[in-house]
Amino acid sequence: MTQITVLSGVERRRRWSDERKLALVVAAIVPGASVAAIARDADISPSSIYRWRRELCGKLGQPTCFAAVAVHVDPPEIDHGVSDMLVIELRGATIRAAGGVSANLLMAALRELNA
Incomplete structure (x- = not known):
């Protein structure tokens, strides 16, 4: 039943x-x-x-949606021997992302550069 x-x-x-x-x-x-x-x-x-x-x-008192970003006029030297570093140069800006960065964060950064 x-x-x-x-x-x-x-x-x-x-x-x-x-x-x-x-x-x-x-x-x-x-x-x-x-x-x-x-x-x-x-x-x-x-x-x-x-x-x-x-x-x-x-x-x-915590932020809800933004990650900390550091902007350098003269970026510090980076060890280019690091294999898990993604470097994107677009419109005079350079994005360097260490391994493990989320795809969503990279897409948001690229959208802002493209705007």
């Missing part, structure tokens, strides 16, 4: 503790993590995780 549950009435809003929100945000910012997958597993929308990240990082 199959059991069916019928829910009627006004949809109930769930309340999430700051600890649970923080756990989901931390899981989502791990390199290689998928916000969509984490949200699906928690049965929430991905936009909730992004909103919680902004709110929680704002409370902690």
